[in-house]
Amino acid sequence: MKLTLSALLLLAVLPAGAAVNFRTQVWPILAKSCVDCHRAPHKDSAGKMVEPKGRLRLDGAGSIMKGGADGDAVVAGDPDKSSVYQRILLPPDHEDVMPPKDKGKLLGFDDSELIKQWIIEGASFGDWKGADDGAGAAVVKKPAKAADPLAAGAGPAPEAAKEAVRKLGALVTSVVTDSPLLRVEWVSGASMVTDKEITTLLPIAGNISELDLSDTKITDEALTTIGKFPRLTWLNLNNTAITDAGVAHLKTLTNLSYLNLHSTNVSDTALTSLTPLRKLRQVYLWKTRVTPASATKFAKSIPDLNVTLE
């Protein structure tokens, strides 16, 4: 096997044989270096509407594949045709380089190689969806203010409360433009998040519909707080120290449809707490103590439920 220099360097960056994971490897790079300028239209601190630069949004899988003013941003399998990759490769003083000259630190070699490798491998987003109003909204025009029954009764989240959560390093975004429903995730610094930080979410408990706590330092204690989030539909607890006792606090989350318990210590007991959650459609149980027999039984106990054990 002949390896080019860049392939050799890449091997140093990637664990042998592992495919690049968008959510854990590529998204943190985009979130940190690109999304500020390339995200859903939003108001700035002066109340002025800010549109995504170059009409390109990089905050959702659909929008990334939709591209921007100049067309495709990512062409699966072809980094040379993917402007996302081409723009980060430009020399630092080039007028088209991203992030723009003097507007942010250029990506390091490892980061750009990861993005390139992700494109070569087919630009898969795995279970990551991000903001889902981008491409969808443009292609399938959603009826204006399509009544999301879940949003009914939810007032807008107080700005100060959202700001307090952002100060903890979280990315707080509307799940759909103008929706009071929020997605909260830690794209970097997840390891600094403990049960204490989770209590800061309480003032916006009625607004949070998607919550990504993967790789954080939370314990069962945090789940007593999260059990009070009435509009939660999507919860990722991958690689946290939670146990069956904590999962028991989730039985109040009747809107939950996605639950990721991958790489946790939960066992068959946790599944009994989840059976009342009739809207569950996807539960990830890979690298847990759940037995195949219980997983199968659980999958059959709720209509249309998909359970992934491995």
Ligand code: HEC
């Ligand atoms: C400080 C704001 C800012 C940041 C940060 C930023 N961009 Fe941009 N981006 C722009 C502006 C302004 C344009 C439109 C002008 C242009 O095309 O150069 C643009 C355009 C683009 C385009 C072309 C879109 C099209 O179809 O016309 C791509 C691709 C792009 N950016 C990728 C990125 C990537 C990848 C990152 C992160 C590594 C990034 N940008 C970070 C401001 C930014």
